[in-house]
Amino acid sequence: xxxxxATAISKRYGGLMALSEVDxxxxxxxxxxxxxxxxAGKSTFLNVLTGLTPPSAGRVLFDGRDVxxxxxxxxxxxxLGRTFQHGRLFARLSVLENVMTGAAIRTDRTESQxxxxxxxxxxxxxxxxxxxxxxGSLSYGQRRMVELCRALAxxxxxxxxxxxxxxxxxxxxxxxxxxLTALRAEQELAVVLIEHNMGMVMRLAQRIxxxxxxCRIAEGSPAEVQSDPAVLSAYLGEGYGNAQH
Amino acid sequence: xxxxxxxxxxxxxxxxxxxLSLVLADYRLRLxxxxxISAIAVIGFNFAFGxxxxxxxxxxxxxxxxxxxxxxxxxxxxxxxxxxxxxxxxVTTLFAGLIGYPLxxxxxxxxxxxxxxxxxxxxxxxxxxxxxxxxxxxxSGIPELRLGAFAFNDERRFLWLGLVLLALCAAFAVTLxxxxxxxxxxxxxDDETAAxxxxxxxxxxxxxxxxxxxxxAALSGTLFATHVRFVAPEDFNYAHSIIYLAMxxxxxxxxxxxAVIGAALLTFLPEWLRFLGDAYLAFFxxxxxxxxxxxxxxxxxxxxxxxxxxxxxxxxxTS
Ligand SMILES: Nc1ncnc2c1ncn2[C@@H]1O[C@H](COP(=O)(O)OP(=O)(O)O)[C@@H](O)[C@H]1O
Ligand SMILES: [Mg+2]
Numbered sequence: 080x081x082x083x084x085a086t087a088i089s090k091r092y093g094g095l096m097a098l099s100e101v102d103x104x105x106x107x108x109x110x111x112x113x114x115x116x117x118x119a120g121k122s123t124f125l126n127v128l129t130g131l132t133p134p135s136a137g138r139v140l141f142d143g144r145d146v147x148x149x150x151x152x153x154x155x156x157x158x159l160g161r162t163f164q165h166g167r168l169f170a171r172l173s174v175l176e177n178v179m180t181g182a183a184i185r186t187d188r189t190e191s192q193x194x195x196x197x198x199x200x201x202x203x204x205x206x207x208x209x210x211x212x213x214x215g216s217l218s219y220g221q222r223r224m225v226e227l228c229r230a231l232a233x234x235x236x237x238x239x240x241x242x243x244x245x246x247x248x249x250x251x252x253x254x255x256x257x258x259l260t261a262l263r264a265e266q267e268l269a270v271v272l273i274e275h276n277m278g279m280v281m282r283l284a285q286r287i288x289x290x291x292x293x294c295r296i297a298e299g300s301p302a303e304v305q306s307d308p309a310v311l312s313a314y315l316g317e318g319y320g321n322a323q324h
Numbered sequence: 325x326x327x328x329x330x331x332x333x334x335x336x337x338x339x340x341x342x343x344l345s346l347v348l349a350d351y352r353l354r355l356x357x358x359x360x361i362s363a364i365a366v367i368g369f370n371f372a373f374g375x376x377x378x379x380x381x382x383x384x385x386x387x388x389x390x391x392x393x394x395x396x397x398x399x400x401x402x403x404x405x406x407x408x409x410x411x412x413x414x415v416t417t418l419f420a421g422l423i424g425y426p427l428x429x430x431x432x433x434x435x436x437x438x439x440x441x442x443x444x445x446x447x448x449x450x451x452x453x454x455x456x457x458x459x460x461x462x463x464s465g466i467p468e469l470r471l472g473a474f475a476f477n478d479e480r481r482f483l484w485l486g487l488v489l490l491a492l493c494a495a496f497a498v499t500l501x502x503x504x505x506x507x508x509x510x511x512x513x514d515d516e517t518a519a520x521x522x523x524x525x526x527x528x529x530x531x532x533x534x535x536x537x538x539x540x541a542a543l544s545g546t547l548f549a550t551h552v553r554f555v556a557p558e559d560f561n562y563a564h565s566i567i568y569l570a571m572x573x574x575x576x577x578x579x580x581x582x583a584v585i586g587a588a589l590l591t592f593l594p595e596w597l598r599f600l601g602d603a604y605l606a607f608f609x610x611x612x613x614x615x616x617x618x619x620x621x622x623x624x625x626x627x628x629x630x631x632x633x634x635x636x637x638x639x640x641x642t643s
Contacts, residue, residue: 131517151520160521167518169511171578180511183504184523190503233523 081140082107082237082269083128088137090123090293097123098134098293105237108267112274112284114304116313120293121273122164125239128271129161130154142236156184160235162226164242164273168214174225175201175210181232200228204258220251227255231262237269244276252279259283281305289313330498333580334491341487345480353479355591360486361547363587366571367490367497367580368540373569374577375506376533377513379432382439383541383568385446388560389416390542391549392450395463398549400456405469405550413542420538424531443562451557462556469550482551489547490584493540497580500536509533510578574615576622585623 083105090098097120105111113121126132128139130151139147146154155161169177178197182188188196201207204224214222223243230238244252256279262268274280280287280301287304289297291313297304304310344356365387372378393412397403403411423442430438450457457463468477469485476482500506511519512529519526549555567590575586597604619626 129521131520150525152523152525155521155523163518163521167515167521169514169518171510171514172507176507179504180507180519180524181522183507193504229522 080106082109082142083271084140085128086138086140088124088127088139089135090120090127090132091135096293098127098290100137101290101293101295103288103295105269105271107236108263108269110263110270110272110283110285112272112280112287113290114274114277114280114287115290118292119290121290122241123293124290125161125241125271125273128239129159155233155235158234158236159239160230160233160237161239162223162230162241162243164245166219166222166226168222168226168229170213170215172214173211174206174214174217177214177225178228178232181229184233197228197232200232201225203262204228205254220247223247224255224258235268237271239271239273241273242275243272244274244279252276256283329502330495333498334495337491337494337584338487341483341490345483345487350479353483355595356588357479357483357486357551359588359591360483360490361544361551362568362571362591363490363584364493364547365541365544366568366575366583366587367493368537368544369568369572370497370537370577370580370583371500371509371533371540372537374572374579374583375501375509375513376530378428378530378533379436380439380534380537381436381562381565381569382441382443382446383537384560384562384564385443386416386420386538386541387545387548387564388446388450388555388557389419389538390545391555391560392457392463392545393542394546394549395466395555396456398467399463399465405467405546409543409546412546413539416542416545417535417539420535421531424534428527428530428534440562440565443560443565447557447561450560457557460557462554462559464554466549466553466555468553476550486547486551489543493543494580494584497540497583501580505532570612572622574612574622576624579622579624582622582624589623 081104083103085101085103088098088101088103089096101124113124115121123132127134130146130149134147137147138145141154141159142157144157146157169180172180175194175197178200179193182193182196198207198210201210204227206221206224206228209217209221214225217225227243244255247255259270260283263270272280272283284301287299287301288295289304289310296313297307297310299307341356341360345353348356365383369380369383372380390412393415394405394408397408397411398405427435427438427442451459468475470476474481476485508519508524508529511522511524512526516526548559571586571590572583573586574590575584576582593608594604597607600607615622621628
């Protein structure tokens with residue numbers, strides 16, 4: 080069964096092919112990582128999947144429906160969730176209100192249900208003490224966790240995370256990994272993780288897609304991708320490949 | 325706790341306004357009526373500008389559309405003004421919804437310019453559609469509002485009616501602002517893309533905010549028409565839109581209390597500063613500049629800052 084099925088996605092920016100004919104599938108509950116050097120097209124790929132950027136060619140099926148032309152909010156209501164590479168919180172809302180905005184995706188929830196659900200989510204992520212603070216007063220790592228809470232409060236079936244560990248310290252990265260793992264143990268949640276932190280990718284991902292210059296250059300289990308010569312030279316660099324031998 | 329806030333706003337308006345209605349002289353009461361009528365428009369403007377971040381400079385056109393609809397229905401067609409009020413609000417809200425679709429594709433400065441254009445167009449239309457609007461002569465003879473034998477035909481009586489409506493509007497606005505709808509509007513203002521990513525239909529939220537602001541504006545316009553009992557094009561020209569904006573910024577954008585305080589202050593200020601003569605406009609400009617630079621959250625923001633400061637002092641003395 081396939082939850083997300085993207086076929087032959089291309090995206091052209093002027094003369095630049097940010098994505099060329101990328102095929103990608105995610106099964107329900109699966110954890111897939113997308114890696115690749117800076118500028119490889121990873122964020123662009125998420126933009127296409129979430130409807131922020133229309134693809135130049137290709138199709139996106141989500142949960143059995145063709146959403147290629149669906150506006151973003153419809154895709155989110157259908158069960159897609161996302162966080163951003165450069166953190167995007169609602170600056171004038173408190174931490175709790177940010178998460179409540181996500182929880183409000185279900186219109187049948189009362190105000191007190193929204194509040195309880197969001198506080199529960201913050202509690203899970205170790206942020207309940209910050210619930211009434213302004214988001215501007217949080218640390219960088221806390222902000223990223225609040226954004227994650229907000230996305231989770233929408234109740235996604237598939238969560239797209241764009242470099243969630245960038246700018247986090249080692250302890251925060253450990254926490255993030257532990258919480259993602261705990262969450263997935265409780266509910267069926269598929270994750271697509273874009274990440275440069277290879278330790279995190281290798282520990283969490285069941286499958287890895289490697290992009291370079293907008294093209295899929297490899298896909299497979301962490302072990303397969305790790306020893307793929309194309310990946311070693313393109314992404315990890317020749318130096319890394321040599322050091323392995 | 326949250327239900328308190330709306331009740332508190334309503335009680336505060338009724339208590340303070342009611343008290344003033346008993347002690348002030350007629351001329352001051354007239355100014356208070358103007359404040360109350362403006363405050364309703366500015367509370368509406370706060371939905372569009374303060375919450376959803378729509379930079380609109382055409383709010384006076386919605387006030388005018390409400391006022392003229394009531395004026396025309398109650399004079400040319402002989403309707404009861406009570407019946408004309410909801411119809412005027414409905415007409416104005418529908419108009420805002422229709423015009424919102426093309427208008428709200430624009431953002432920032434472009435939206436400001438387009439709404440300013442809307443206001444100028446409104447003035448041109450009501451000035452030149454003489455058979456319907458009376459042109460520059462305006463429409464006079466608008467009937468007074470009355471409940472049975474009780475006519476709201478002097479300043480004190482009209483103020484009571486205005487205060488009740490303002491209290492209801494404020495309570496509604498406070499409730500809405502603290503609900504999922506208010507949060508969605510603020511989310512759209514803060515970050516449209518992130519708002520979409522929480523399932524918010526950004527276009528719909530913006531249109532809703534514009535329609536709400538137009539509905540409040542129309543109510544304000546119908547009150548204006550039944551208070552002065554005369555409407556003319558210059559009552560609703562773009563300068564009034566800029567005054568609504570100034571009222572909201574001085575009082576504190578994003579806050580219902582700010583809308584009310586700003587409306588009252590900017591109505592009374594010219595009278596208090598009458599001794600300045602022509603220098604008043606220079607003073608007004610400088611005051612606005614100072615508030616924009618030093619108090620971007622307006623007087624309501626200043627009050628919050630002072631409270632925090634007072635809190636710190638107390639904490640220091642007790643420790
Ligand atoms: N909106 C845009 N307009 C033009 N070029 C873009 C745009 N977004 C991304 N690009 C280009 O597409 C390529 C892929 O970018 P991106 O998806 O951000 O890479 P990654 O996330 O893998 O680092 C880059 O060369 C980038 O400059
Ligand atoms: Mg990126």
